[in-house]
Amino acid sequence: MGIFPFLVVAWIIVAGLYGIVTSRDLIHTIVCLIVVQSSTYVLLLGVGYVTGGAAPYFWDIPVGTRAVDPVVQALALTDVVVEAAVTALLLAFAVQAQKRFGTLDPSQLAPFKG
Amino acid sequence: MTARQRLWFFAIAAAGLVACLLWAFTGLPGFGNYPGPYGQEILRQAVAQTHATGVVSAVNFEYRGFDTVGEEFILFTAAAGMSVVLRRLRKERQTEPAEEAGTRTIPATSSAVRVAALLLVGPTAVLGWWLASHAQTSPSGGFQGGVILASAFILVYLAGEFLTFRRLSPVALLDAVEAAGAGGFVAIGLAAIAMNLPFLDNYLPLGQYPGAISSSGTIALISFFVGIEVAAAFTAIIGELLEQTLLRRA
Amino acid sequence: MISAGLMNTLQVTVLVLVAAGATVVVRTRSRIRQVLALSVYGMLLAILFLAFQAPDVTLSELTVGAIALPIILLLAIAKVRKREQ
Numbered sequence: 206m207g208i209f210p211f212l213v214v215a216w217i218i219v220a221g222l223y224g225i226v227t228s229r230d231l232i233h234t235i236v237c238l239i240v241v242q243s244s245t246y247v248l249l250l251g252v253g254y255v256t257g258g259a260a261p262y263f264w265d266i267p268v269g270t271r272a273v274d275p276v277v278q279a280l281a282l283t284d285v286v287v288e289a290a291v292t293a294l295l296l297a298f299a300v301q302a303q304k305r306f307g308t309l310d311p312s313q314l315a316p317f318k319g
Numbered sequence: 320m321t322a323r324q325r326l327w328f329f330a331i332a333a334a335g336l337v338a339c340l341l342w343a344f345t346g347l348p349g350f351g352n353y354p355g356p357y358g359q360e361i362l363r364q365a366v367a368q369t370h371a372t373g374v375v376s377a378v379n380f381e382y383r384g385f386d387t388v389g390e391e392f393i394l395f396t397a398a399a400g401m402s403v404v405l406r407r408l409r410k411e412r413q414t415e416p417a418e419e420a421g422t423r424t425i426p427a428t429s430s431a432v433r434v435a436a437l438l439l440v441g442p443t444a445v446l447g448w449w450l451a452s453h454a455q456t457s458p459s460g461g462f463q464g465g466v467i468l469a470s471a472f473i474l475v476y477l478a479g480e481f482l483t484f485r486r487l488s489p490v491a492l493l494d495a496v497e498a499a500g501a502g503g504f505v506a507i508g509l510a511a512i513a514m515n516l517p518f519l520d521n522y523l524p525l526g527q528y529p530g531a532i533s534s535s536g537t538i539a540l541i542s543f544f545v546g547i548e549v550a551a552a553f554t555a556i557i558g559e560l561l562e563q564t565l566l567r568r569a
Numbered sequence: 570m571i572s573a574g575l576m577n578t579l580q581v582t583v584l585v586l587v588a589a590g591a592t593v594v595v596r597t598r599s600r601i602r603q604v605l606a607l608s609v610y611g612m613l614l615a616i617l618f619l620a621f622q623a624p625d626v627t628l629s630e631l632t633v634g635a636i637a638l639p640i641i642l643l644l645a646i647a648k649v650r651k652r653e654q
Binding site: 214219226252254261268269272273275276280282283284290294298 | 322325326329336337340341344345347349350351352353357358359362363365367373376377379382387393394397398400404457460462466549552553556559560
């Protein structure tokens, strides 16, 4: 159990990148980008986990009980919400690209040719 | 370059990437054996220093408040950029939406969806507001509360009332609220500078005992501002995307 | 408090499901099906974060993955499809 979560992280990164490379549709590319970003959340939380630790909220457990790391949770938390907004911006660009070039196929969009 | 060549290049590059990742991961101290002193130190000190029982929110808005200001401005910029791109798209359009819709129609919203959505608007708004204002006590905070508050507006649209949705959230109001949220966060930090304290220092009274609503000083206030900013940003994003997808109803 | 052994089994199961979910999302070619797959993947991620003792991140991922992202994606797909016709 020592390294298994990180193997899953590596798998998700490679799967997402494979989707981006073999994509024939800009919207499919953007969703694969979301998948790659989600691997970083798993990595952050996997690094901060303490075996047998509780969630770092001391409303009903006494201060000083073993808890997982709160700093990586704070980072992952803002990450998740900001990713949605950035995805929306990318989708707006995709819509604009379709209006300009008439297609969403990356291999036919002029800047991406080749 | 054909697709097969691209795939071979990707296979080689991915193999290199996986090798580097595995090399990095075997250097980590293993899952569950987090050694770092920073997290443990914060866990020891946070409740006593800030009177906030939700340590993650305390880290977000107090110990790492500067990072959160940056993240919030990423959100603000993304929403603003989206508005700019899509509003220009709307002005360049030559045909009217009615002509573009043609003979395409959508079925009327079913009564079940309307009732369910309209019934849920109130509780969702209350839940979002509760989450945004309780950052210091439990797993909640400005970011989650803001998204849920935005979804209360989206439920109005899902009930089939796009015009009501637009009337409830006019673009000018959304822009103003978003700016107030982002600016309010920075203003709290600058007020600390005006008092000769470091930027984003916690200068409000800390409250009697940890976990109360009025405890933890600036954390609750910052969380509220973040909540309204995120709500306005997401409602603006959805509103922009909805502007051009009007169809005639059957 | 859940015993350490049980928590390990839950974490391993959800990790495997998350890896499978990522593969499914990437391999789906149809647009709307991919959005639905992404929704399910978001829910699996939320369960994983809960198993990692992070309720705040779970809440964020649930709201974003089940509400915000699918709506934004579906609206963008509708816009694009309208222009393609």
